[in-house]
Amino acid sequence: MITLASDFGSPYPAAMKGVILQRTDARLVDVAHDFPRQDVRSAAFWLREVLPYFPPATHLVVVDPGVGTDRNALVLRAGDHVLVGPDNGVLLPAARQLADDFDLERYVVDETRVESPAPTGSVPPGEPTTSSDPDGPASNTFHGRDVFAPAAAEAHEVGPDGLETLEFLEPATEYVSFEFPEPTLSTDRAVGEVLVVDDFGNAITNVPGSFLADRERITVDGQQVPVGDTFASVPVGDRLATVGSHGYVELDVNRGRGDEAFGLEPGDQVGLEPADENGDT
Amino acid sequence: MITLASDFGSPYPAAMKGVILQRTDARLVDVAHDFPRQDVRSAAFWLREVLPYFPPATHLVVVDPGVGTDRNALVLRAGDHVLVGPDNGVLLPAARQLADDFDLERYVVDETRVESPAPTGSVPPGEPTTSSDPDGPASNTFHGRDVFAPAAAEAHEVGPDGLETLEFLEPATEYVSFEFPEPTLSTDRAVGEVLVVDDFGNAITNVPGSFLADRERITVDGQQVPVGDTFASVPVGDRLATVGSHGYVELDVNRGRGDEAFGLEPGDQVGLEPADENGDT
Amino acid sequence: MITLASDFGSPYPAAMKGVILQRTDARLVDVAHDFPRQDVRSAAFWLREVLPYFPPATHLVVVDPGVGTDRNALVLRAGDHVLVGPDNGVLLPAARQLADDFDLERYVVDETRVESPAPTGSVPPGEPTTSSDPDGPASNTFHGRDVFAPAAAEAHEVGPDGLETLEFLEPATEYVSFEFPEPTLSTDRAVGEVLVVDDFGNAITNVPGSFLADRERITVDGQQVPVGDTFASVPVGDRLATVGSHGYVELDVNRGRGDEAFGLEPGDQVGLEPADENGDT
Numbered sequence: 074m075i076t077l078a079s080d081f082g083s084p085y086p087a088a089m090k091g092v093i094l095q096r097t098d099a100r101l102v103d104v105a106h107d108f109p110r111q112d113v114r115s116a117a118f119w120l121r122e123v124l125p126y127f128p129p130a131t132h133l134v135v136v137d138p139g140v141g142t143d144r145n146a147l148v149l150r151a152g153d154h155v156l157v158g159p160d161n162g163v164l165l166p167a168a169r170q171l172a173d174d175f176d177l178e179r180y181v182v183d184e185t186r187v188e189s190p191a192p193t194g195s196v197p198p199g200e201p202t203t204s205s206d207p208d209g210p211a212s213n214t215f216h217g218r219d220v221f222a223p224a225a226a227e228a229h230e231v232g233p234d235g236l237e238t239l240e241f242l243e244p245a246t247e248y249v250s251f252e253f254p255e256p257t258l259s260t261d262r263a264v265g266e267v268l269v270v271d272d273f274g275n276a277i278t279n280v281p282g283s284f285l286a287d288r289e290r291i292t293v294d295g296q297q298v299p300v301g302d303t304f305a306s307v308p309v310g311d312r313l314a315t316v317g318s319h320g321y322v323e324l325d326v327n328r329g330r331g332d333e334a335f336g337l338e339p340g341d342q343v344g345l346e347p348a349d350e351n352g353d354t
Numbered sequence: 355m356i357t358l359a360s361d362f363g364s365p366y367p368a369a370m371k372g373v374i375l376q377r378t379d380a381r382l383v384d385v386a387h388d389f390p391r392q393d394v395r396s397a398a399f400w401l402r403e404v405l406p407y408f409p410p411a412t413h414l415v416v417v418d419p420g421v422g423t424d425r426n427a428l429v430l431r432a433g434d435h436v437l438v439g440p441d442n443g444v445l446l447p448a449a450r451q452l453a454d455d456f457d458l459e460r461y462v463v464d465e466t467r468v469e470s471p472a473p474t475g476s477v478p479p480g481e482p483t484t485s486s487d488p489d490g491p492a493s494n495t496f497h498g499r500d501v502f503a504p505a506a507a508e509a510h511e512v513g514p515d516g517l518e519t520l521e522f523l524e525p526a527t528e529y530v531s532f533e534f535p536e537p538t539l540s541t542d543r544a545v546g547e548v549l550v551v552d553d554f555g556n557a558i559t560n561v562p563g564s565f566l567a568d569r570e571r572i573t574v575d576g577q578q579v580p581v582g583d584t585f586a587s588v589p590v591g592d593r594l595a596t597v598g599s600h601g602y603v604e605l606d607v608n609r610g611r612g613d614e615a616f617g618l619e620p621g622d623q624v625g626l627e628p629a630d631e632n633g634d635t
Numbered sequence: 636m637i638t639l640a641s642d643f644g645s646p647y648p649a650a651m652k653g654v655i656l657q658r659t660d661a662r663l664v665d666v667a668h669d670f671p672r673q674d675v676r677s678a679a680f681w682l683r684e685v686l687p688y689f690p691p692a693t694h695l696v697v698v699d700p701g702v703g704t705d706r707n708a709l710v711l712r713a714g715d716h717v718l719v720g721p722d723n724g725v726l727l728p729a730a731r732q733l734a735d736d737f738d739l740e741r742y743v744v745d746e747t748r749v750e751s752p753a754p755t756g757s758v759p760p761g762e763p764t765t766s767s768d769p770d771g772p773a774s775n776t777f778h779g780r781d782v783f784a785p786a787a788a789e790a791h792e793v794g795p796d797g798l799e800t801l802e803f804l805e806p807a808t809e810y811v812s813f814e815f816p817e818p819t820l821s822t823d824r825a826v827g828e829v830l831v832v833d834d835f836g837n838a839i840t841n842v843p844g845s846f847l848a849d850r851e852r853i854t855v856d857g858q859q860v861p862v863g864d865t866f867a868s869v870p871v872g873d874r875l876a877t878v879g880s881h882g883y884v885e886l887d888v889n890r891g892r893g894d895e896a897f898g899l900e901p902g903d904q905v906g907l908e909p910a911d912e913n914g915d916t
Contacts, residue, residue: 082835084681084685085833087664088688090664090689091686094662095689100375104365104368105368106364107364110835119365123365125473126471126473127376138890152474192688193688194687194732213864213878214885215879271363272364302494304419305419318499328419355656359646385646386645386646387645403650404650407653407657408653408656408657435755554672583703583775584702585700586704597774599774599780599781
């Protein structure tokens with residue numbers, strides 16, 4: 074099984090699928106292709122939340138603002154899973170979730186040794202693309218198709234225990250690190266950050282859900298809102314704080330958009346405090 | 355085969371797919387994940403129109419404004435098909451279309467007996483989510499992942515004739531009903547309602563297509579429009595009434611949006627009358 | 636393997652998948668369902684760019700502004716590939732790319748002999764749709780479901796070498812032609828056209844990438860921009876000209892939208908000239 078995730082929209086992911094299906098008959102499952110454009114942090118968050126629900130698989134990830142530069146391409150073995158993508162940190166939170174540190178192997182892709190796909194047809198529609206490296210991939214702008222897709226297909230074919238047999242892989246001696254911001258927590262105050270806003274408009278913070286335990290109301294940047302177990306615990310259109318499916322404090326609106334009601338977007342700081350149960354702060 | 359339908363957008367459906375693929379290697383087919391948010395009627399309409407074209411399958415449906423409340427989760431056998439989703443009526447029109455009434459079986463899911471998925475990784479990214487019921491699902495806000503997906507996978511594994519062997523199912527003694535609004539019809543007037551607007555902007559009413567039979571023009575809320583067999587029977591940009599692929603009167607614009615041209619949205623009433631063939635009302 | 640491409644949005648493609656899966660257990664791969672509405676040229680471009688990366692397959696394409704008129708439905712064999720879609724030119728650029736001219740076979744679908752799908756359920760939700768031809772397909776507005784999907788499934792089952800055994804196919808004696816506009820090229824000037832704008836906002840022209848060879852700057856409609864190997868060769872937010880993954884000159888913005896920055900949309904003419912390397916025109 075190979076999962077695919079990118080910020081490509083459409084139809085570029087289909088070209089990656091064609092390239093993969095030239096080399097393997099693995100099942101393909103889309104994770105998402107509408108990650109916020111070139112936003113490594115959002116993609117890293119969603120991959121960490123979603124990939125652990127999959128059985129062992131090869132995960133192809135292309136959110137790659139540095140495409141065509143000298144940033145590396147990585148292949149990681151994380152337990153029984155394999156992750157393939159650019160060396161910009163996007164793979165790390167998911168990899169750490171999928172395996173303990175001692176069960177991680179990191180490889181760099183030698184792009185000159187990956188066999189780029191050859192489309193059917195002897196005359197390319199436009200012209201061969203220029204490349205600063207004649208041994209490099211076919212294009213400087215679509216490594217998803219020309220580097221990552223073939224690397225993922227080959228990695229899938231050899232499996233997590235066969236990565237060292239792939240001639241285009243070399244052990245990685247260094248790689249770009251990545252950490253989510255940590256909240257500042259005390260018993261009566263949490264200062265966190267909105268990590269992502271989901272498609273429902275829920276503003277997902279980095280404050281652990283336990284901050285809401287046994288509380289009926291909190292203040293969010295000074296404004297009181299009820300704490301609810303479910304969206305439907307408040308009237309339609311009302312705001313609430315809840316513990317989302319990721320285990321973090323979320324700021325939501327029942328059948329509405331929390332990001333708009335709270336005026337929050339990814340990266341915004343947010344301060345949470347317990348509120349008087351009578352509705353006074 | 356398991357089909358998936360929701361109003362989740364992206365990337366939450368991928369978590370459901372991971373959960374399912376932990377339990378079965380069934381083929382997965384997306385019906386849609388962009389149903390209008392928490393709009394049971396629209397989802398019920400589309401499922402009734404689309405699912406009957408599928409071979410026997412398990413259909414997972416999550417349009418669930420009451421997630422986390424005490425609404426039930428249902429599993430229905432409808433002939434050779436199985437439907438899994440919340441007890442809010444969304445499954446019923448499709449189920450009635452897929453089977454005669456005497457060939458329907460209804461089960462309620464005992465959520466405390468569904469094995470919620472355990473993501474890979476010993477330390478969850480956030481924290482375990484709070485739940486008012488310690489035996490309940492892992493989250494109060496993502497039953498698609500924690501209740502419906504595992505239930506659908508198990509239902510698929512036993513098949514439509516094995517549902518009674520599933521320990522988490524109990525016969526349903528009652529369930530939320532659902533009916534689409536009926537139009538008021540006479541030979542020279544139809545008063546109906548816009549059921550949904552499709553992605554092309556076609557306003558699909560609940561008036562049977564036969565109302566247009568042998569007519570060349572009708573009035574829509576008093577305004578004359580031609581009746582056409584095809585969008586292209588009128589000039590580009592012009593309005594028309596036609597019989598859509600669902601068998602209902604649709605109000606369309608050739609290569610444009612009927613909803614905007616007619617000023618109609620789902621739920622709006624609309625009055626149709628035959629018009630003088632010379633273009634006078 | 637059957638690929639699917641359309642301008643249908645959602646959920647109509649699912650009905651086509653159901654119809655296909657009633658007849659074959661082929662792997663289904665979506666190319667895109669969000670092609671610009673009823674825009675034959677854009678779809679023809681993307682299909683030509685994407686389909687050659689696939690292994691031999693049947694490609695179902697429905698971008699069909701003339702649905703329900705007397706335009707023909709076509710099945711083309713292009714080498715080891717088969718293409719199925721409306722006779723409006725949308726299939727031709729991909730077909731020419733997939734096979735040399737002498738390896739192309741063209742068939743017209745006799746729509747009265749295609750077995751339209753019968754949905755499960757004895758009573759259709761609305762009513763049977765009117766059709767000007769009682770032997771014709773079930774609807775005048777959804778040939779994707781009622782003509783093209785069954786034709787593609789049958790074509791897949793017999794394979795590229797068995798098309799002549801399909802009773803609903805007849806050799807095509809004529810068909811609608813299609814050519815992309817050609818640029819006017821000289822050594823110091825190219826006058827081209829924006830063919831499409833991709834999801835990133837890159838304005839893809841029909842000017843071959845070789846026009847940028849050995850140049851560091853060009854003018855685009857008189858305004859100077861740098862030529863870059865990669866998006867990241869200019870600061871974030873800056874404009875550049877590059878050779879895209881299709882081999883054509885693209886007008887882009889690093890992490891932004893080139894179409895907006897250059898004020899270009901599909902169909903717009905654009906004039907490119909070499910610029911003085913010192914930044915003067």
